[in-house]
Amino acid sequence: MAKVQPRTLSGFMELLPARQAQFDRMADTLKKTYALYGFTALDTPLIEASEVLLAKGGGETEKQIYRFMKGDTDLSLRFDLTVPLAKYVAQNYANLTFPFRRFQIGKVYRGERAQRGRFREFYQADIDIIGDGKLDISNEAEIPSIIYKAFTAMGLKRFQIRVNNRKILNGFYAMLGLTEKSGDIMRTVDKLDKIGAEKVAALLVSEEIGLSQDQADEILKFIAIKGSNAEVLSALEGYRGRHELFDLGLDELNTVTKYLSAFGVPESHFAVDLTIARGLDYYTGTVYETTMLDHPEIGSICSGGRYDNLAEYYTDKQLPGVGISIGLTRLFFVLEDQGYLNDALNTAPADVLILPMTEDLAPAIALATQLRSAGIRTQIHAEQKKFKQKIGYADKLAIPYAVFLGEDEINAGVAAVKDMKTGDQVKLSADEAIAHIKAGLAKLNEGLPILDKGE
Amino acid sequence: MAKVQPRTLSGFMELLPARQAQFDRMADTLKKTYALYGFTALDTPLIEASEVLLAKGGGETEKQIYRFMKGDTDLSLRFDLTVPLAKYVAQNYANLTFPFRRFQIGKVYRGERAQRGRFREFYQADIDIIGDGKLDISNEAEIPSIIYKAFTAMGLKRFQIRVNNRKILNGFYAMLGLTEKSGDIMRTVDKLDKIGAEKVAALLVSEEIGLSQDQADEILKFIAIKGSNAEVLSALEGYRGRHELFDLGLDELNTVTKYLSAFGVPESHFAVDLTIARGLDYYTGTVYETTMLDHPEIGSICSGGRYDNLAEYYTDKQLPGVGISIGLTRLFFVLEDQGYLNDALNTAPADVLILPMTEDLAPAIALATQLRSAGIRTQIHAEQKKFKQKIGYADKLAIPYAVFLGEDEINAGVAAVKDMKTGDQVKLSADEAIAHIKAGLAKLNEGLPILDKGE
Numbered sequence: 001m002a003k004v005q006p007r008t009l010s011g012f013m014e015l016l017p018a019r020q021a022q023f024d025r026m027a028d029t030l031k032k033t034y035a036l037y038g039f040t041a042l043d044t045p046l047i048e049a050s051e052v053l054l055a056k057g058g059g060e061t062e063k064q065i066y067r068f069m070k071g072d073t074d075l076s077l078r079f080d081l082t083v084p085l086a087k088y089v090a091q092n093y094a095n096l097t098f099p100f101r102r103f104q105i106g107k108v109y110r111g112e113r114a115q116r117g118r119f120r121e122f123y124q125a126d127i128d129i130i131g132d133g134k135l136d137i138s139n140e141a142e143i144p145s146i147i148y149k150a151f152t153a154m155g156l157k158r159f160q161i162r163v164n165n166r167k168i169l170n171g172f173y174a175m176l177g178l179t180e181k182s183g184d185i186m187r188t189v190d191k192l193d194k195i196g197a198e199k200v201a202a203l204l205v206s207e208e209i210g211l212s213q214d215q216a217d218e219i220l221k222f223i224a225i226k227g228s229n230a231e232v233l234s235a236l237e238g239y240r241g242r243h244e245l246f247d248l249g250l251d252e253l254n255t256v257t258k259y260l261s262a263f264g265v266p267e268s269h270f271a272v273d274l275t276i277a278r279g280l281d282y283y284t285g286t287v288y289e290t291t292m293l294d295h296p297e298i299g300s301i302c303s304g305g306r307y308d309n310l311a312e313y314y315t316d317k318q319l320p321g322v323g324i325s326i327g328l329t330r331l332f333f334v335l336e337d338q339g340y341l342n343d344a345l346n347t348a349p350a351d352v353l354i355l356p357m358t359e360d361l362a363p364a365i366a367l368a369t370q371l372r373s374a375g376i377r378t379q380i381h382a383e384q385k386k387f388k389q390k391i392g393y394a395d396k397l398a399i400p401y402a403v404f405l406g407e408d409e410i411n412a413g414v415a416a417v418k419d420m421k422t423g424d425q426v427k428l429s430a431d432e433a434i435a436h437i438k439a440g441l442a443k444l445n446e447g448l449p450i451l452d453k454g455e
Numbered sequence: 456m457a458k459v460q461p462r463t464l465s466g467f468m469e470l471l472p473a474r475q476a477q478f479d480r481m482a483d484t485l486k487k488t489y490a491l492y493g494f495t496a497l498d499t500p501l502i503e504a505s506e507v508l509l510a511k512g513g514g515e516t517e518k519q520i521y522r523f524m525k526g527d528t529d530l531s532l533r534f535d536l537t538v539p540l541a542k543y544v545a546q547n548y549a550n551l552t553f554p555f556r557r558f559q560i561g562k563v564y565r566g567e568r569a570q571r572g573r574f575r576e577f578y579q580a581d582i583d584i585i586g587d588g589k590l591d592i593s594n595e596a597e598i599p600s601i602i603y604k605a606f607t608a609m610g611l612k613r614f615q616i617r618v619n620n621r622k623i624l625n626g627f628y629a630m631l632g633l634t635e636k637s638g639d640i641m642r643t644v645d646k647l648d649k650i651g652a653e654k655v656a657a658l659l660v661s662e663e664i665g666l667s668q669d670q671a672d673e674i675l676k677f678i679a680i681k682g683s684n685a686e687v688l689s690a691l692e693g694y695r696g697r698h699e700l701f702d703l704g705l706d707e708l709n710t711v712t713k714y715l716s717a718f719g720v721p722e723s724h725f726a727v728d729l730t731i732a733r734g735l736d737y738y739t740g741t742v743y744e745t746t747m748l749d750h751p752e753i754g755s756i757c758s759g760g761r762y763d764n765l766a767e768y769y770t771d772k773q774l775p776g777v778g779i780s781i782g783l784t785r786l787f788f789v790l791e792d793q794g795y796l797n798d799a800l801n802t803a804p805a806d807v808l809i810l811p812m813t814e815d816l817a818p819a820i821a822l823a824t825q826l827r828s829a830g831i832r833t834q835i836h837a838e839q840k841k842f843k844q845k846i847g848y849a850d851k852l853a854i855p856y857a858v859f860l861g862e863d864e865i866n867a868g869v870a871a872v873k874d875m876k877t878g879d880q881v882k883l884s885a886d887e888a889i890a891h892i893k894a895g896l897a898k899l900n901e902g903l904p905i906l907d908k909g910e
Contacts, residue, residue, distance in 0.1 A: 003768065003769055003770065004507055004768055006542040007507060009503065009504055013500075014499055014543070017551070017557070021496065036830070037833070037834070038805030038808075038832055041476065041479055042472070044463075045463060045576050046562065052459055052461060066502075068525075070523075070566055087463075090461040091462065091463070101804060107501065121502065136839060138816055138835075262820045263820055313456070314458055366717075369718075375491070377490050378492070380597075382591045383591045384591060396552045
């Protein structure tokens, strides 16, 4: 028979089993953390009517969308989890209770140019809190604190959540009479890390944007405000009283900073940073980006912010919210690429491999049933293979324990339990074996998915 | 602003939060059960190159496939999890260890005619064991025993796994000299439940299939063999010695039946059933279907079998396997529709809602942190709303506990913990509150996702 070459599309991540186990541990940590903060899980379709998904229309994203006809229906694959959330909340408004806290971890699709570390199918892991008409400022501190807890629970140490407020930026540009140009300015300032202050200044006074040298200087002076959070906030006080929106933004930033500490985020892990703007127009208050301190070149691994109108394309209801998104597939790629994955993690498909040494499998099955009832992941190796091959199977898969069950053991009511790492072998009753194996596994499973040698 | 009507495509399941929690509990039960049996989790792309996905080509399924161009690439959405598995195993053969045991729970796509209870996007939950060249018969008993455990762990009681062997059927038709017509015959016999024996007999002797009356009678006599498993197996012994393949199949069925008991499946939950054939040509040994005893009209809720060549379209390697698949979305729909979902299950987004009664949120946040560290899912209600509205929020979401934290409580180092169901309220220290709440939750979370009143 003629064969088709099996292959996976470029830009689509497909992992070998041990790597998949590491990915799943990270995703599980996120799920558990999000759940501990009272977020409910949602699962929305990957396909939506194009008319609904692209209600907002336009923009860079539209070109990347996987859009196609099925019969005479115009369909699109979701490109983020925010638009489906907006649709969901507008559609189910009467059946939801607000503030509505939801998390979603799911695949999204963008037909980007294929290049290393860029994915066309990738997981996003989002949390959002949606209010009905109003939403308290404290939520804007809780959201990044959840990210702090989640990353820490994964084992990541050297990261920083950078916080700013769009009202401060918009208020500041209003002071300079530059409200109409603020979009262009923010997009330019966003390049600061990449191209440096001088080139940003040159762009600002270029014909395209057209600021005066004084205005450009004021802007560069403003975004050059650095230091501890207290120092930055204090420097910002110097601008107070010149514009209402700015003052409101500064109040909000003060409150968020105060609550971030209360929510348990140490000063080392968050920074007020006036260069953070977030491209999207719909953010209206606090905005976040998260960087790995030792790998700033990677850019933000987790971003989001406060918005006033989640679902304005679908409903007249005012639905303000705050949310944050982790690009999980890209983060996993970066962590693997930079050597952050903890390969000591137990990624075996089973904790125990039982090797029956008798033709009758019944005693092996009975023991397996006992181990599984105790929560121990157990395989029986019942293939007609040589002993060496069976042990090799446990070895290759890094299964921590092998259990031998021969006539002698069965008659004595014991099993021979071998620690595959140390080679130690002991004969134990089923109950003793369970206790012995569970103690060993507890140690093995202590490890976190990320091994951050920093600090 | 003109609004777009928010809607979800027909044939796509999108659940409200409480229902989603029930669905997720079912999926989690499957994941846990599969993992306990030593299966590794896989996650393959939803999109594949059409050339790869449709290597097998033809058939009913092809018309239903979501297939489209992106740029000049011909893409298709997966329509099951078996073809992606075949691709994965062929592609990663050198990096896998056999027998390879994998589970995958993921969405698949089929553009079926939209009708009630039929889905175009739906979850399949599959397990497969793939051998390299050979695979022991005991796997053919372990696979359905895992399904028995999984369904039982979900709370389902009145179901039966029906087992047959394709070698018995093929051997039987060979005895009658009907090998070439066996496909047509099996498809006709498959209609027995729906149209009855008389109509099946009429179809068999019709011009299209063209059997003699004697042959049709032999077939109807054969598939009419009923009774306990021992009775059916004993009746089959009467055919032994007439065809090698039949004899081999009967040996296999005897072995699988014996091991099914050893693997812990009670006689009440499996039945040797000679009418089970499974449409797909690639099954070569044991085949399974699973029916709900009180709802046979629903058809099989879990099917599969033994095959000799998983990946023949991609590789020359002989990769025999055995697998089974649950159509999870359809099963969930049926369970909801038939009133099987356990609505007493704790589906709230949080276990505790803290209501801070002071302006400073710090004490509430500190308490929330303690509860979360103890594994209790906790929300803080920090909105500027009336007390009644806040309690209404806990009520509507069925959050089991509300915790009030005012000046008095803070000064006394306690919190007022209210059981929202009984209305009982007690003042407790943080540690006492944790113990109190955990004891209550343990009871609440005892329930299984399915409430099967049968038996």
